[in-house]
Amino acid sequence: MKDLIEGLESRPFIPTEYVVRLARTPWERAGYHALRREVFCKEQKVFAQDDRDGIDQTAIPIIAACCMAGMPDRVVGAVRIHEPEPGVWRGSRLAVQADHRKLGRIGAELIRMAVSTAHGLGATQFLAQVQEQNVLFFRRLHWKSLGAITLHGLPHHDMQADLSRYPPHGLEQTWLLRPQPRTRQVA
Numbered sequence: 001m002k003d004l005i006e007g008l009e010s011r012p013f014i015p016t017e018y019v020v021r022l023a024r025t026p027w028e029r030a031g032y033h034a035l036r037r038e039v040f041c042k043e044q045k046v047f048a049q050d051d052r053d054g055i056d057q058t059a060i061p062i063i064a065a066c067c068m069a070g071m072p073d074r075v076v077g078a079v080r081i082h083e084p085e086p087g088v089w090r091g092s093r094l095a096v097q098a099d100h101r102k103l104g105r106i107g108a109e110l111i112r113m114a115v116s117t118a119h120g121l122g123a124t125q126f127l128a129q130v131q132e133q134n135v136l137f138f139r140r141l142h143w144k145s146l147g148a149i150t151l152h153g154l155p156h157h158d159m160q161a162d163l164s165r166y167p168p169h170g171l172e173q174t175w176l177l178r179p180q181p182r183t184r185q186v187a
C-alpha cells in the first residue's frame with residue numbers, strides 16, 4: 001500500500017477533461033496569446049518577443065482548455081482560422097502546451113474544430129503551411145501536401161484538408177476526454 005501511495009504521489013497531475021472552443025472571453029484570449037508566445041517564441045524561437053501579426057485582426061481564435069471540476073481552467077491548446085479570399089480559409093499558429101502533447105488528441109481536435117468551423121462558414125478550401133516534422137501528423141488527419149516551401153527560414157509544406165472528412169458542425173465547443181493511464185491493481 002505504501003508503494004502504491006508513493007507511486008501515485010510521484011505522478012504529476014494531468015487533467016482528463018478538455019474543452020475545445022472558439023475563444024470569446026478575455027481570459028481565453030489572454031491564455032491563447034500566452035500559449036502562442038510560449039510555443040512559437042520561447043520553445044521554437046520562430047519569433048523573438050511576440051508572434052502576433054496582421055492576420056490576428058480578422059482571425060477567429062480557437063482554444064483547448066483543460067477542465068477542473070468540469071469548468072475550463074487553463075488554456076493548453078490554440079489555433080486560429082481566417083479567410084484571406086472568399087471561400088478560401090487558412091489555419092495557423094496550431095500549438096499544444098508541451099505537457100499536454102500526444103495525450104488525448106488535443107491537436108487533432110483543434111484541427112477538427114478549425115476546419116469544421118470554417119466549413120460551416122462556407123469554406124470551399126482549407127489550407128495551412130505545416131512545419132515539416134508535422135506533415136505526417138496532418139496526412140493522418142486527411143490532409144495532402146501541395147508542395148514543399150520555406151517559411152521563417154524553416155522547411156514547411158503547403159497542405160490542404162479533405163473537407164469531406166470535416167463536415168460543418170456549427171458547434172461553439174466540443175469536449176474531449178483523455179484516456180486514463182493504467183494504474184496498478186490493488187487486489
Ligand SMILES: CC(C)(COP(=O)(O)OP(=O)(O)OC[C@H]1O[C@@H](n2cnc3c(N)ncnc32)[C@H](O)[C@@H]1OP(=O)(O)O)[C@@H](O)C(=O)NCCC(=O)NCCS
Nearest residue numbers: 094095096101102103105106107108130131133134136137
Ligand atoms: C503538432 C502538435 C500541435 C500536435 O499536438 P498533439 O496534441 O500532441 O497531437 P495529438 O495528441 O492530437 O496527436 C494525434 C496523433 O498524432 C500523433 N502525432 C502527434 N504529433 C505528431 C507528429 N509531429 N508527427 C506524427 N504524428 C504525430 C500522436 O501521437 C497521435 O497519435 P495516435 O492517434 O496514434 O495516438 C504539437 O506537437 C505542438 O504544439 N507542437 C509544437 C508547435 C507546432 O509544431 N505547431 C504546428 C506548426 S505546423
